[in-house]
Amino acid sequence: MKIEGKSYKTIWFEKNLVKIIDQTKLPHQFVIKDLKTMKDTVNAIKTMEVRGAPLIGATAAYGLVLSIIEKNDLSFLKKSSEELIASRPTAINLKWAVDRMMKKLSGINDKDILKIALDEAKAITEEDVKFCKNIGLNGLKIIEDIAIKKKDTVNILTHCNAGWLATIDWGTATSPIYHAHQKGIKVHVWVDETRPRNQGANLTSYELNEEGISNTVITDNAGGILMQRGQVDMCIVGTDRTLYNGDVCNKIGTYLKALSAKDNNVPFYVALPSSTIDWSIKHHKQIPIEERNSEELSYIEGVDQNNEIRRVRIYPQKSKSLNLAFDVTPAKLVTGLITEKGICEASENGLRGLFK
Numbered sequence: 001m002k003i004e005g006k007s008y009k010t011i012w013f014e015k016n017l018v019k020i021i022d023q024t025k026l027p028h029q030f031v032i033k034d035l036k037t038m039k040d041t042v043n044a045i046k047t048m049e050v051r052g053a054p055l056i057g058a059t060a061a062y063g064l065v066l067s068i069i070e071k072n073d074l075s076f077l078k079k080s081s082e083e084l085i086a087s088r089p090t091a092i093n094l095k096w097a098v099d100r101m102m103k104k105l106s107g108i109n110d111k112d113i114l115k116i117a118l119d120e121a122k123a124i125t126e127e128d129v130k131f132c133k134n135i136g137l138n139g140l141k142i143i144e145d146i147a148i149k150k151k152d153t154v155n156i157l158t159h160c161n162a163g164w165l166a167t168i169d170w171g172t173a174t175s176p177i178y179h180a181h182q183k184g185i186k187v188h189v190w191v192d193e194t195r196p197r198n199q200g201a202n203l204t205s206y207e208l209n210e211e212g213i214s215n216t217v218i219t220d221n222a223g224g225i226l227m228q229r230g231q232v233d234m235c236i237v238g239t240d241r242t243l244y245n246g247d248v249c250n251k252i253g254t255y256l257k258a259l260s261a262k263d264n265n266v267p268f269y270v271a272l273p274s275s276t277i278d279w280s281i282k283h284h285k286q287i288p289i290e291e292r293n294s295e296e297l298s299y300i301e302g303v304d305q306n307n308e309i310r311r312v313r314i315y316p317q318k319s320k321s322l323n324l325a326f327d328v329t330p331a332k333l334v335t336g337l338i339t340e341k342g343i344c345e346a347s348e349n350g351l352r353g354l355f356k
């Protein structure tokens with residue numbers, strides 16, 4: 001998708017370097033950063049220079065490429081794979097991408113390993129672009145139906161950033177929105193600010209602005225009243241881990257939006273590529289929920305009048321805070337799952353119907 005009219009992907013490989021858009025600087029500064037070592041990729045994931053389930057999976061895949069460039073040695077590669085998987089706990093894409101790479105590389109001799117690793121990392125990114133595009137084409141039908149019935153602008157609420165910045169291109173939750181916009185359907189997006197890291201305000205609103213899509217940032221607590229007032233036609237969010245039964249784990253606050261949507265008969269869709277499905281976990285309580293540094297809550301960042309990024313504390317030093325990064329929305333609150341293979345019910349039957 002575009003930034004200042006120029007098309008970008010969120011990650012690419014050039015001259016033995018992994019190139020990323022540093023998302024900690026957005027929307028105030030657009031910085032392309034070079035990742036030179038496997039450790040650089042681990043840090044980029046931990047500090048959220050790259051974030052969003054599909055993108056951290058792709059970054060981990062390239063992390064293994066850098067690991068081979070640094071030291072073509074099996075035990076180093078294995079240690080790298082463990083470090084990458086541990087860099088963030090909740091999104092299953094990290095493990096999915098690392099396992100896929102390691103399977104591809106097993107038994108490959110030293111001479112061929114780098115080329116095969118690079119080809120596989122590229123295949124992971126290209127596949128994600130294709131899947132996200134298909135999610136958009138599948139989700140477009142839902143927006144189209146609402147637009148035909150309503151004969152007016154379709155108002156869509158989204159949480160966090162499940163946009164192209166969270167993937168390689170298109171996004172998951174935003175892909176149907178981009179496709180609708182490109183087809184000339186009038187859409188407006190309510191963007192949850194998404195405290196504490198403000199991915200909605202900083203990233204979703206930014207990328208929608210760059211694509212010329214009408215959007216309004218709202219506080220995380222405003223979705224309920226907008227739904228009561230009939231100002232939300234549908235919700236679409238992303239997911240970091242989708243269980244076999246259709247339960248979805250996504251950015252903290254998603255669950256409360258789904259409850260509000262249910263109470264107000266607003267359709268609540270979750271968009272996902274199959275790489276976020278975890279078939280192994282039987283109960284959502286087994287999902288490791290990331291707990292991040294409490295300073296992400298007590299400090300806030302923005303720009304001053306000189307456009308310099310500043311970080312300030314916003315509440316008493318003595319106050320304790322708890323920074324849970326994700327929550328689980330039970331399948332019963334989800335209207336449907338929008339995947340690369342089609343739309344299905346959020347249930348085991350639904351998912352198994354699309355993914356054998």
Ligand code: MRU
Pocket residue numbers: 051052053054091159160161162163166167171172173199237238239240250251325
């Ligand atoms: O903590 P983040 O910013 O990595 O969380 C991202 C999300 O919760 C997204 O909704 C999810 O990864 C889906 S991205 C297509």
